[in-house]
Amino acid sequence: MDVLLWFTKFENTKPVSLVIFFVLFCGVVFYLYGSKRRGKELESFKNIPLQDDEFK
Secondary structure (H helix, E strand, O other), rough: OHHHHOOOOOHHHHHHHHHHHHHHHHHHHHHHHOOOHHHHHHHHHHHHOOOOOOOO
């Protein structure tokens, strides 16, 4: 029960949430750019907003 009370203090939850979000961010970046094939596919998507619409 003391663990739950530890989480109720704001000064304790800030570092924990920072670590959780940092680990999630690193996981997403590693997932997206960890594979060369997936990285090349994502790089090919970067010009999509600049392409003209073909269906006018």
